[in-house]
Amino acid sequence: MADHTISRRRLLGTAGATGLALGAAGGAAGYAAASSGSSGGSDGSRAPLTSLGSDEVMFHGKHQPGITTPVQSCGHLVAFDLAPGTGRKEAAALLRRWSEVARRLMAGEPVGGEDRDTDVARDAGPSSLTVTFGFGHGFFGRTGLEKQRPAALDPLPEFSSDRLDKARSNGDLWVQIGANDALVAFHALRAVQRETGAAARLRWQMNGFNRAPGATARPMTTRNLMGQVDGTNNPKPSDDDFNRRIFVPDKPADADPAWMAGGSYAVVRRIRMLLDDWEKLSTKAQEDVIGRRKADGAPLTGGTETTEMDLEKTTEGGDLVVPLNAHARISRPDQNGGAAMLRRPFSYHDGFTAKGEPDAGLLFICWQADPLRGFVPVQRKLDRGDALSAFVRHEASGVFAVPGGAGPGEYVGQALLEG
Amino acid sequence: MADHTISRRRLLGTAGATGLALGAAGGAAGYAAASSGSSGGSDGSRAPLTSLGSDEVMFHGKHQPGITTPVQSCGHLVAFDLAPGTGRKEAAALLRRWSEVARRLMAGEPVGGEDRDTDVARDAGPSSLTVTFGFGHGFFGRTGLEKQRPAALDPLPEFSSDRLDKARSNGDLWVQIGANDALVAFHALRAVQRETGAAARLRWQMNGFNRAPGATARPMTTRNLMGQVDGTNNPKPSDDDFNRRIFVPDKPADADPAWMAGGSYAVVRRIRMLLDDWEKLSTKAQEDVIGRRKADGAPLTGGTETTEMDLEKTTEGGDLVVPLNAHARISRPDQNGGAAMLRRPFSYHDGFTAKGEPDAGLLFICWQADPLRGFVPVQRKLDRGDALSAFVRHEASGVFAVPGGAGPGEYVGQALLEG
Numbered sequence: 001m002a003d004h005t006i007s008r009r010r011l012l013g014t015a016g017a018t019g020l021a022l023g024a025a026g027g028a029a030g031y032a033a034a035s036s037g038s039s040g041g042s043d044g045s046r047a048p049l050t051s052l053g054s055d056e057v058m059f060h061g062k063h064q065p066g067i068t069t070p071v072q073s074c075g076h077l078v079a080f081d082l083a084p085g086t087g088r089k090e091a092a093a094l095l096r097r098w099s100e101v102a103r104r105l106m107a108g109e110p111v112g113g114e115d116r117d118t119d120v121a122r123d124a125g126p127s128s129l130t131v132t133f134g135f136g137h138g139f140f141g142r143t144g145l146e147k148q149r150p151a152a153l154d155p156l157p158e159f160s161s162d163r164l165d166k167a168r169s170n171g172d173l174w175v176q177i178g179a180n181d182a183l184v185a186f187h188a189l190r191a192v193q194r195e196t197g198a199a200a201r202l203r204w205q206m207n208g209f210n211r212a213p214g215a216t217a218r219p220m221t222t223r224n225l226m227g228q229v230d231g232t233n234n235p236k237p238s239d240d241d242f243n244r245r246i247f248v249p250d251k252p253a254d255a256d257p258a259w260m261a262g263g264s265y266a267v268v269r270r271i272r273m274l275l276d277d278w279e280k281l282s283t284k285a286q287e288d289v290i291g292r293r294k295a296d297g298a299p300l301t302g303g304t305e306t307t308e309m310d311l312e313k314t315t316e317g318g319d320l321v322v323p324l325n326a327h328a329r330i331s332r333p334d335q336n337g338g339a340a341m342l343r344r345p346f347s348y349h350d351g352f353t354a355k356g357e358p359d360a361g362l363l364f365i366c367w368q369a370d371p372l373r374g375f376v377p378v379q380r381k382l383d384r385g386d387a388l389s390a391f392v393r394h395e396a397s398g399v400f401a402v403p404g405g406a407g408p409g410e411y412v413g414q415a416l417l418e419g
Numbered sequence: 420m421a422d423h424t425i426s427r428r429r430l431l432g433t434a435g436a437t438g439l440a441l442g443a444a445g446g447a448a449g450y451a452a453a454s455s456g457s458s459g460g461s462d463g464s465r466a467p468l469t470s471l472g473s474d475e476v477m478f479h480g481k482h483q484p485g486i487t488t489p490v491q492s493c494g495h496l497v498a499f500d501l502a503p504g505t506g507r508k509e510a511a512a513l514l515r516r517w518s519e520v521a522r523r524l525m526a527g528e529p530v531g532g533e534d535r536d537t538d539v540a541r542d543a544g545p546s547s548l549t550v551t552f553g554f555g556h557g558f559f560g561r562t563g564l565e566k567q568r569p570a571a572l573d574p575l576p577e578f579s580s581d582r583l584d585k586a587r588s589n590g591d592l593w594v595q596i597g598a599n600d601a602l603v604a605f606h607a608l609r610a611v612q613r614e615t616g617a618a619a620r621l622r623w624q625m626n627g628f629n630r631a632p633g634a635t636a637r638p639m640t641t642r643n644l645m646g647q648v649d650g651t652n653n654p655k656p657s658d659d660d661f662n663r664r665i666f667v668p669d670k671p672a673d674a675d676p677a678w679m680a681g682g683s684y685a686v687v688r689r690i691r692m693l694l695d696d697w698e699k700l701s702t703k704a705q706e707d708v709i710g711r712r713k714a715d716g717a718p719l720t721g722g723t724e725t726t727e728m729d730l731e732k733t734t735e736g737g738d739l740v741v742p743l744n745a746h747a748r749i750s751r752p753d754q755n756g757g758a759a760m761l762r763r764p765f766s767y768h769d770g771f772t773a774k775g776e777p778d779a780g781l782l783f784i785c786w787q788a789d790p791l792r793g794f795v796p797v798q799r800k801l802d803r804g805d806a807l808s809a810f811v812r813h814e815a816s817g818v819f820a821v822p823g824g825a826g827p828g829e830y831v832g833q834a835l836l837e838g
C-alpha cells in the first residue's frame with residue numbers, strides 16, 4: 001500500500017494486511033457510527049463491524065485512490081460521454097461535484113442530505129471504498145482542451161486477437177469504483193450517476209469481483225476465473241522504481257502535460273475467457289500454456305511464486321521446460337525492455353452468451369506512467385505468439401488519463417480544467 | 420440458524436454471529452489447509468483465513484442447506500431443462516453426481532481429481548458455501564413421475580404487475596448457490612454445470628449479492644437496492660411454528676407426496692426495481708409507500724424495527740399514520756391469515772436496460788411449506804393495492820419443490836427417484 005492510502009485501521013495502529021476483526025469500537029464515522037446509536041438487530045444482538053466494513057481509504061492525496069489500494073472484492077467500471085452543450089466550464093463543475101461526492105462516500109458519510117442519499121449503504125462502513133476518475137480521448141475535443149490531450153491517449157494499435165465492441169469501449173469520462181461490500185459499491189455508483197445530472201450520458205458499465213478479504217490465506221495475489229494465480233509479476237510499492245513506472249512524475253517530461261503530474265494511465269480491457277475450451281485441458285496442458293504451476297503460481301522451473309523463472313532450463317529430452325509460447329515467458333518484464341505495469345483487475349461474470357458459453361472473464365485494468373512502455377509492447381508480443389490467446393477474446397478496450405489526487409478543497413482534474 | 424446447519428465456527432465453540440476473526444489455526448479442511456503447507460504471499464506475509472473463509476455449512480441434514488442458512492454475500496441461481504433422452508434413471512444419476520459435488524464443494528474439497536477441478540476456489544475456505552437443489556413442474560412429466568408431482572407446483576395465478584419473461588422463468592431443475600466469496604460461488608456454479616453433462620441443458624442463470632459479513636453492524640436484516648431494511652417480518656427459527664410454516668412435515672398430509680418430507684417450496688421472482696423513479700421520491704414519500712422508517716425499519720407508528728405496527732393510529736388530522744396501501748400494512752402476516760414465508764433474497768444488478776434504466780432489483784426467494792398459504796395470498800393482496808407496485812416489475816418467476824436433505828450416503832431427491 002503506498003503511503004497516500006492510509007486506512008483507518010492503520011491510523012488506529014492495528015496490525016495485519018487484511019481482515020482482522022477490529023470490533024465496533026473502531027467503527028467508521030458517518031452511517032455506521034450513526035447506526036450504533038439506534039436499536040440493535042431484530043434479535044437484540046449486534047454483530048461487530050469488522051475491519052472489512054470500517055476500513056477507510058483517504059480521498060485526498062498525491063495520487064488518486066484505487067490505483068495502489070489493495071484490490072477490493074466488488075467493482076464497477078462506468079464510462080460517460082459529455083452531453084451536447086457541456087463545455088469546459090460545465091465539465092469543471094461536474095468534476096467538482098464528483099470529487100465532493102467521492103470524498104463523502106469514501107468517508108462513509110451520507111451524500112447531499114437525507115433526500116438525496118439512497119440509504120443503500122446505510123449501517124455499513126466505507127468498506128475500503130475507492131472512487132477514481134479518468135479522462136478519455138474524446139473529452140479534450142469537446143471541452144476545447146485539445147492541446148492538453150496527452151499523446152498516451154492516442155488510439156491503441158490494433159491487435160489480431162481484438163474483437164472490440166465499440167459501444168463498450170472508450171468514453172469521454174471513466175469512473176472506477178471498488179469496495180469490499182457490494183451494496184456500498186452500488187450505492188457509490190448511483191451517487192456518482194446522480195451527480196452527473198445532464199452534463200454527461202452513460203456510455204457503458206461493467207461489474208466485477210475479486211476474492212473477499214478473509215476468504216483466503218493468500219493476500220498478495222488472487223486467482224482469475226481460469227483458476228490461475230494472477231498478478232505475480234506486479235511491481236511492488238517497495239521497488240525502487242515503483243513510482244517511476246506507475247505514476248507520471250511531479251515535473252512531467254516532454255510527453256506529458258503538466259496537469260498529469262502525479263497521475264497515471266489506465267488501460268482497460270474486457271477479456272472474455274473461453275472457459276468451456278480452457279476447462280477441457282488437463283492441468284498439465286494449462287500449465288504449459290501459462291508457464292507456471294497452477295497450484296501456487298511457481299514457475300515450471302521450480303521454486304515458489306516469487307522465484308525467478310529459468311528461461312533456459314530444459315527437460316532430459318532437451319525441450320524447454322517453459323515453452324517458447326508460454327504466457328508468463330512472453331509477458332515477463334525483462335523480456336520487454338523492463339516495461340512494467342501494475343495489473344489491478346476484477347473478474348466478471350455476466351451470465352451466458354447467446355451461444356450458451358459463459359460470458360465471463362477478466363476486467364483487465366493496468367496502471368502505468370506510459371502505456372507505450374507498459375501495456376502496448378507486452379500486448380504486441382502476446383498478440384504474436386502467446387499460447388493463451390486461443391482461450392481469450394478482447395471484447396472492449398479503453399485508455400484513460402487519470403490525473404493526480406486532489407488536495408483538501410481541490411477537485412480531481414482541477415489543474416487541467418482551470419490550468 | 421436451524422440446528423441442521425452447523426458451521427465449523429460453531430463446532431469450534433467460538434462466539435458471535437458474524438465475521439469474528441478465527442485465524443489460520445481454525446482454517447477449513449481441503450484447499451485452504453493444503454495451501455497452509457505451501458509458500459506464503461509474494462511479500463512473504465500471510466493473511467489469516469478469517470471465519471468468513473473457514474465457515475462451513477453441513478451438506479447432510481434433515482433439510483437442505485441454503486434455506487435457513489444466513490444469507491450469503493454472493494449467489495447464483497441457475498435452472499436447467501432435462502435433455503431429450505433423460506428419464507428417471509438418468510435424472511437419478513444426475514442428482515447423485517450433483518449431491519456428491521455439492522458435499523465436496525461445501526466441505527472445501529477439490530472436486531473429482533486434479534484435472535476436473537478448475538482451481539478457482541483453491542486457497543480459499545468454503546466461505547459458507549451452500550448448494551440447494553429443487554424440482555420444477557416439468558421435471559415430473561419428463562421422468563414419468565407425474566403422480567409424484569406436488570400440487571404446489573401448479574402454475575401460480577397471474578398477477579397484474581407481472582411482466583414475465585418465459586425464457587427466464589421456471590425450468591425442470593433449479594440450483595441455488597450461495598457463498599461469502601464470489602470466486603467460491605463461481606467455482607461451485609461451474610462444477611455443478613460440469614456434472615450436468617448431457618443430462619440437462621442450461622435454461623437461465625442469474626447472479627445476486629447481499630451485504631458482506633462484517634460490513635455492517637446490522638446482522639439480522641439487510642437492505643435492498645431501494646435502501647429499505649428488508650426481511651423484518653421474517654419468521655424466526657425460535658418461533659414455535661417456524662418449522663411448520665417453512666418445511667413440509669415428516670409425515671406429509673394429503674397435499675404433499677411422502678418424498679417431500681422435510682422439504683420446502685421456493686418461489687423465485689426476479690423483481691426489477693424502477694430506481695430512477697423511486698429515487699425521485701423524498702424520504703418521507705418513500706416511507707409512506709413502505710409504512711416503515713427508512714433509517715431503521717421501525718413502523719411509522721414508532722418504536723424499533725421489531726415493534727408491532729399500530730394499524731389504527733391516526734395523525735392529529737385524522738389520517739392513518741400507516742397508509743392503507745402501505746407495503747408493510749398489506750404484507751403483514753396477521754393480515755393474511757397467518758400466512759408466512761421465509762424471505763431469503765439476493766439483490767441483483769445486471770447493468771442497464773436498452774432504455775438506460777438500471778437493470779437492478781431483487782432476486783426474491785421465499786421458502787414455505789405451502790405456497791398457496793405463503794406467497795400466493797400475500798402477492799394477491801399486494802397486486803391489488805400495494806403502493807410499492809408502481810416501482811417494481813416482476814420479470815421472471817419460478818416455483819420449485821426442494822426436497823429434504825440427504826443423509827450420509829444418500830443423495831438429494833432419492834426418495835422421489837427411487838421411491
